[in-house]
Amino acid sequence: MFRVPELQYALAPDVNPMDPRHLVGMDERLKINACIYCGGDPSTRDHVPSKVFLDEPYPPGLPVVGACETCNVGFSLDEQYLACFIECVICGTDEPAGLRRLKIQRVLAANTELKRRICVSKRQQGDTLHWVPEADRVRNVFVKLARSHAVYELFPVFGDPDRFECAPLTLMQPQQRTEFENGPLGAYAPWPEIGSRAFYRAAGVKVDAFAQSGDWIVVQPDRYRFAVNEIGGVEVRIVLSEYLGCTVFWD
Numbered sequence: 695m696f697r698v699p700e701l702q703y704a705l706a707p708d709v710n711p712m713d714p715r716h717l718v719g720m721d722e723r724l725k726i727n728a729c730i731y732c733g734g735d736p737s738t739r740d741h742v743p744s745k746v747f748l749d750e751p752y753p754p755g756l757p758v759v760g761a762c763e764t765c766n767v768g769f770s771l772d773e774q775y776l777a778c779f780i781e782c783v784i785c786g787t788d789e790p791a792g793l794r795r796l797k798i799q800r801v802l803a804a805n806t807e808l809k810r811r812i813c814v815s816k817r818q819q820g821d822t823l824h825w826v827p828e829a830d831r832v833r834n835v836f837v838k839l840a841r842s843h844a845v846y847e848l849f850p851v852f853g854d855p856d857r858f859e860c861a862p863l864t865l866m867q868p869q870q871r872t873e874f875e876n877g878p879l880g881a882y883a884p885w886p887e888i889g890s891r892a893f894y895r896a897a898g899v900k901v902d903a904f905a906q907s908g909d910w911i912v913v914q915p916d917r918y919r920f921a922v923n924e925i926g927g928v929e930v931r932i933v934l935s936e937y938l939g940c941t942v943f944w945d
Contacts, residue, residue: 736760840942
């Protein structure tokens with residue numbers, strides 16, 4: 695893990711850190727003049743989370759981070775794949791007419807190559823249908839999303855994570871599911887850095903329109919939620935479509 699020194703700030707003595715009016719100024723000071731994924735020219739803006747994981751109408755005030763065009767386009771292809779793959783697994787079919795999300799119906803109807811790649815991932819074993827994801831693409835998307843949330847919530851910029859775990863929620867063991875939903879049992883979470891969005895959230899200050907349940911930020915019910923904490927490092931947990939969960943951790 696590495697942090698960019700210029701992103702470590704202290705509030706002026708006369709600024710009340712609990713006053714949400716100062717968030718506007720903080721938003722300006724937190725702008726990073728580099729792609730948060732590769733350090734290149736931030737010529738585009740990337741939504742956090744990406745809209746392909748959400749349904750219309752989109753939640754108001756979706757955060758954005760700076761990204762170069764190459765990273766933005768490259769991640770978009772993997773994100774489109776993962777969003778379509780999850781919907782096919784949940785619905786048990788890769789036929790657009792059998793899917794529930796209209797956006798994914800349209801994507802698969804128009805992208806025959808993507809539909810083919812998902813189709814060949816199916817494995818029929820007796821009466822059970824198994825789906826084998828492209829693991830590298832799944833990891834690529836979750837690490838990208840986690841890095842975006844870490845940067846937006848906490849200021850820091852990270853390299854490759856030290857731990858990555860991903861599994862359907864229904865396949866987690868009871869204790870594993872409990873820890874995933876509630877964080878490590880008995881662990882003490884220190885207060886985030888003063889001035890970060892995570893600090894305001896921890897203090898009960900509303901910084902956006904998203905609902906909060908425990909340490910989970912619910913961007914869109916049944917579609918996307920995430921949690922960020924600093925217990926022994928930086929941990930980001932994400933759930934897509936209340937089906938697939940992941941934990942990304944930096945020491």
